[in-house]
Amino acid sequence: xxxxxxxxxxxxxxxEGFMTDPAEWSKEVxxxxxxxxxxxxxxxxxxVITFMQAETKKNGEPPTIRAMNKSGVVTTKxxxxxxxxxxxxxxxxxxxxxxxxxxx
Amino acid sequence: xxxxxxxxxxxGVSKGSIEGVYPGLIxxxxxxxxxxxxxxxxxxxxLDAIVKARMGRIAVSTVGNPGMYFPPKGGIRVxxxxxxxxxxxxxxxxxxxxxxxxxxxxxxxxxxEMCHDAGVRFYACKATVDMFGYKKEDFCPxxxxxxxxxxxxxxxxxxxxxxx
Numbered sequence: 664x665x666x667x668x669x670x671x672x673x674x675x676x677x678x679e680g681f682m683t684d685p686a687e688w689s690k691e692v693x694x695x696x697x698x699x700x701x702x703x704x705x706x707x708x709x710x711v712i713t714f715m716q717a718e719t720k721k722n723g724e725p726p727t728i729r730a731m732n733k734s735g736v737v738t739t740k741x742x743x744x745x746x747x748x749x750x751x752x753x754x755x756x757x758x759x760x761x762x763x764x765x766x767x
Numbered sequence: 768x769x770x771x772x773x774x775x776x777x778x779g780v781s782k783g784s785i786e787g788v789y790p791g792l793i794x795x796x797x798x799x800x801x802x803x804x805x806x807x808x809x810x811x812x813x814l815d816a817i818v819k820a821r822m823g824r825i826a827v828s829t830v831g832n833p834g835m836y837f838p839p840k841g842g843i844r845v846x847x848x849x850x851x852x853x854x855x856x857x858x859x860x861x862x863x864x865x866x867x868x869x870x871x872x873x874x875x876x877x878x879x880e881m882c883h884d885a886g887v888r889f890y891a892c893k894a895t896v897d898m899f900g901y902k903k904e905d906f907c908p909x910x911x912x913x914x915x916x917x918x919x920x921x922x923x924x925x926x927x928x929x930x931x
Binding site: 728729743748751752765 | 884
């Protein structure tokens with residue numbers, strides 16, 4: 664497994680840069696990954712990230728875009744605006760979660 | 768990441784059954800999830816997916832479908848004669864819908880809205896719209912325009928074309 668030095672610490676990542684140990688994640692690490700993805704995090708972003716982390720803890724999988732839309736945390740449109748060019752994947756990466764496995 | 772990443776896809780949908788409509792929607796939505804530009808072009812019976820009065824009634828066919836087993840995995844093949852019985856199509860459709868909902872694959876009207884919110888652009892084929900006698904107001908609001916095949920190729924320029 665690869666490691667990566669980011670946000671002031673060394674974390675384990677898979678070959679696509681997704682963190683493999685959620686315990687290694689911190690807000691600073693999240694900020695640093697977001698910066699790499701070209702995203703400046705606002706409160707709206709953090710709402711999504713916190714929700715995704717909580718859902719993953721509950722279900723073992725990051726939530727789908729539909730589930731996020733239904734939860735009322737973020738609409739599909741806004742999610743695409745917040746994380747342009749691949750919202751589910753990018754948000755999961757910043758949140759220190761594994762890559763979403765589903766097709767939708 | 769492989770070289771030559773796909774940047775744009777235009778997907779034609781010509782069939783109005785569950786297995787005709789969903790692959791196009793899933794591929795278009797999936798494209799947007801990867802940051803790929805996506806157009807959907809509906810023609811012939813595929814138009815049912817974007818016609819307001821029909822988009823909620825997309826069904827799976829139990830007749831003439833040799834892939835119809837019950838249960839779907841490891842079950843017995845449903846003879847066409849059985850598939851003809853009243854209620855069989857409705858039952859099979861209900862059954863698949865239930866399975867899809869578990870995977871967070873939405874019903875067609877919601878899926879069309881979701882794809883549109885994700886930035887997928889929706890078009891209807893002029894020749895078949897005229898053939899069926901539809902008007903612009905028969906279509907769901909996500910449909911941007913009724914276009915001819917020439918315009919489809921203009922919209923598809925610079926990308927991949929997939930026909931289903």
